[in-house]
Amino acid sequence: xxxxxxxxxxxxxxxxxxxxxxTENFIFRHNQFEYSDRGILxxxxxxxxxxxxxxxxxxxxxxxVESVRNVVWLSYETFTNPISKSHIEKYSxxxxxxxxxxxxEFRYLEVEHDMNTDKxxxxxxxxxxxxxxxxxxxxxxxxxxxxxxxxxxxKNAPEKTNxxxxxxxxxxxxxxxxxxxxxxxxxxxxxxxxxxxxxxAYVKKDFNNVSFVMNIAWDSYSTFLSNYDIYNYHxxxxxxxxxxxxxxxxxxxxxxxFKKEAISDFIWNKQNGFFERKQN
Numbered sequence: 001x002x003x004x005x006x007x008x009x010x011x012x013x014x015x016x017x018x019x020x021x022x023t024e025n026f027i028f029r030h031n032q033f034e035y036s037d038r039g040i041l042x043x044x045x046x047x048x049x050x051x052x053x054x055x056x057x058x059x060x061x062x063x064x065v066e067s068v069r070n071v072v073w074l075s076y077e078t079f080t081n082p083i084s085k086s087h088i089e090k091y092s093x094x095x096x097x098x099x100x101x102x103x104x105e106f107r108y109l110e111v112e113h114d115m116n117t118d119k120x121x122x123x124x125x126x127x128x129x130x131x132x133x134x135x136x137x138x139x140x141x142x143x144x145x146x147x148x149x150x151x152x153x154x155k156n157a158p159e160k161t162n163x164x165x166x167x168x169x170x171x172x173x174x175x176x177x178x179x180x181x182x183x184x185x186x187x188x189x190x191x192x193x194x195x196x197x198x199x200x201a202y203v204k205k206d207f208n209n210v211s212f213v214m215n216i217a218w219d220s221y222s223t224f225l226s227n228y229d230i231y232n233y234h235x236x237x238x239x240x241x242x243x244x245x246x247x248x249x250x251x252x253x254x255x256x257x258f259k260k261e262a263i264s265d266f267i268w269n270k271q272n273g274f275f276e277r278k279q280n
Contacts, residue, residue, distance in 0.1 A: 023177060026078050026087055026223075027170045029115070030163055033076075033225065041227050043073045049091075053111050056120040057093055061109075064126045069106065070094040074226060080173065081220035089113045097131070109133045144279055147254065149231070152263045154256055160230050161258040166223050169232065169257065173221065194260070199253050202262040203238055207251065207275075209268060214248055215239040232257060251275045 032044040054068040074090040093109045110133075111122045123139040126132070135143075149155035200213045219235040234255040239248050253264045266275045 023080060023170055023174050027167055029087060030167050033163055053091055053093060053120060056111065057095060057109065061126065064097055066096040066098045068093060068095050076225045078223045079220060087115045089115060107132055145277065147265050147277065152254060152265060154231050154233050156229055157231065161232055166232050169221060195255060199236060199238060199255065199262045202253065203240060203251060209243050211241045211243045213238060214241055249275050
């Protein structure tokens, strides 16, 4: 109970930090994307982005990169909850790497642009043995604890959502923030009973040691947009009562607003006595 009192306090008391990163920015940014008559995504043009990324790569990989040849936009990702917001664009940078002969070697380096801080970074280091950029160990470990969205049917799904639906969700979130509530994403009102029922039904069906669902709290909203994929999902924290036990446990459940489906990759750890995400 203490957990949920604290959690709802955070929801209804949006922090100053979160307010500095306006959700309206996500709406504005998504509105900049268009599709051609052939269904090809047209990305916003920023004349300074290539120069900024080129400078970042040359400064951070001076002993590796000979020159930057191309900068290609990859994706736009957003995440928001009551205490944290982020939106990041990713780019693939084609670089010529240095060598001791006349042969030209080209590699690709992924660079991220944090649109809140306007800073650039990369989670890839150059491996001399492989003569290529590889994901650093810290990031590889972090990703191993994340949900496998493809296995959950959210990423690379045959049927996809669209930009308009994502913008609609964010407008609902903005309306909620202005009222110090999240009306479109909390499930205590009649407009969202369907979400509540789907999450409860899913948990009861897939977790046979659960006696009943005690509380459901909205945690966050995430989106992804690229030339090859587009998806969005909500994360809910579900407090459950266990069978033949006085204790309660928590399960993370993802809700796909396009498919209107609830899904989770949490499993019961019998040895430790709690639910945890299945590690990739």
